[in-house]
Amino acid sequence: MVDCIIIGSGVAGISAALTLQANRKSFLIFGSASLSEKIEKAEKIHNYPGLSDISGKDFATALQTQLKTAEIEIKEEKVAGVYALKEGFALLTQGGEQYQSRTVILACGVESIKQIEGEERFVGRGVSYCATCDGFLYKGKTIAVVCTTKRLEHEIGYLADFAEKVYLIPMYKNVEIDRENVTIIRKMPTKIEGNTRVENLVFAAPPADNIPKDLPVNGVFMLRESVSPAVLVGGLETENGHVIVKRDMSTNLVGCYAAGDCTGRPYQYAKAVGEGNIAAHAVSEFLK
Numbered sequence: 001m002v003d004c005i006i007i008g009s010g011v012a013g014i015s016a017a018l019t020l021q022a023n024r025k026s027f028l029i030f031g032s033a034s035l036s037e038k039i040e041k042a043e044k045i046h047n048y049p050g051l052s053d054i055s056g057k058d059f060a061t062a063l064q065t066q067l068k069t070a071e072i073e074i075k076e077e078k079v080a081g082v083y084a085l086k087e088g089f090a091l092l093t094q095g096g097e098q099y100q101s102r103t104v105i106l107a108c109g110v111e112s113i114k115q116i117e118g119e120e121r122f123v124g125r126g127v128s129y130c131a132t133c134d135g136f137l138y139k140g141k142t143i144a145v146v147c148t149t150k151r152l153e154h155e156i157g158y159l160a161d162f163a164e165k166v167y168l169i170p171m172y173k174n175v176e177i178d179r180e181n182v183t184i185i186r187k188m189p190t191k192i193e194g195n196t197r198v199e200n201l202v203f204a205a206p207p208a209d210n211i212p213k214d215l216p217v218n219g220v221f222m223l224r225e226s227v228s229p230a231v232l233v234g235g236l237e238t239e240n241g242h243v244i245v246k247r248d249m250s251t252n253l254v255g256c257y258a259a260g261d262c263t264g265r266p267y268q269y270a271k272a273v274g275e276g277n278i279a280a281h282a283v284s285e286f287l288k
């Protein structure tokens with residue numbers, strides 16, 4: 001069991017990792033080797049102390065070099081769920097791996113794309129965020145997949161292996177998936193409807209000539225970079241999608257801390273770095 005698991009490889013998670021290392025705590029950090037889309041996409045960063053007018057790409061390279069020098073390796077796995085144990089936490093990844101830690105720092109950012117009406121209501125009853133966890137449940141069924149980033153496109157192929165029919169709603173250009181059972185829809189749905197489970201994906205108007213406004217589906221996969229922290233961690237208190245934290249970045253769950261965009265505005269690097277640092281110091285104190 002490690003002292004801490006950090007979920008997220010943006011600047012909040014990296015700052016927490018560097019501080020935990022300085023405090024000689026054992027930890028794992030989950031995320032992506034390319035760190036964060038929000039770093040990559042920034043054209044020019046004007047407001048970070050000491051780095052005037054740096055591009056997001058150069059900032060990412062500087063962070064990667066720093067991690068390499070510090071011998072901090074990012075585990076390229078998506079965390080699918082965090083469960084509080086009697087002491088510490090168990091984490092399950094989308095690939096089915098399990099890890100245990102004494103504490104957790106959530107540094108998972110925020111998804112700028114809004115939830116669809118009905119999404120939260122049907123989580124676990126037809127709405128899923130994890131292709132590899134739940135794909136097999138839809139063998140021979142009809143599903144819709146809303147995919148917000150090309151980085152997750154490989155998961156659509158995995159779902160198309162199980163489902164009879166996949167309606168793909170990509171929110172990025174250059175879709176490369178070419179499967180007979182995948183139909184692409186270039187309109188966002190407005191609502192997910194059903195009785196006890198998902199039954200229909202609703203559009204404001206028919207999204208194509210041969211596709212009805214109320215599209216019958218058995219499930220809806222929402223493939224996003226980040227899922228809402230409340231979905232990730234059962235029992236976590238949030239407000240308007242943000243984790244509620246105290247001054248030391250602790251949450252309502254003992255041993256669980258949060259930092260960065262996931263705790264609320266302003267969404268800025270400096271705030272995320274500071275919070276990652278505070279959370280790591282608070283974790284170190286807690287472990288004493």
Ligand SMILES: Cc1cc2nc3c(=O)[nH]c(=O)nc-3n(C[C@H](O)[C@H](O)[C@H](O)COP(=O)(O)OP(=O)(O)OC[C@H]3O[C@@H](n4cnc5c(N)ncnc54)[C@H](O)[C@@H]3O)c2cc1C
Binds near residue numbers: 037043108262
């Ligand atoms: C285009 C653009 C330009 C910007 N420019 C500026 C600027 O000039 N100045 C400024 O101060 N701010 C800027 N920002 C805001 C800044 O990018 C964010 O405030 C900052 O990235 C937040 O850092 P974070 O670590 O909290 O989250 P993020 O950078 O969003 O990182 C979160 C990480 O967690 C990972 N993750 C999420 N869920 C999981 C999971 N379940 N398992 C594993 N990993 C997970 C994600 O993949 C991601 O790597 C900009 C944002 C954008 C989009």
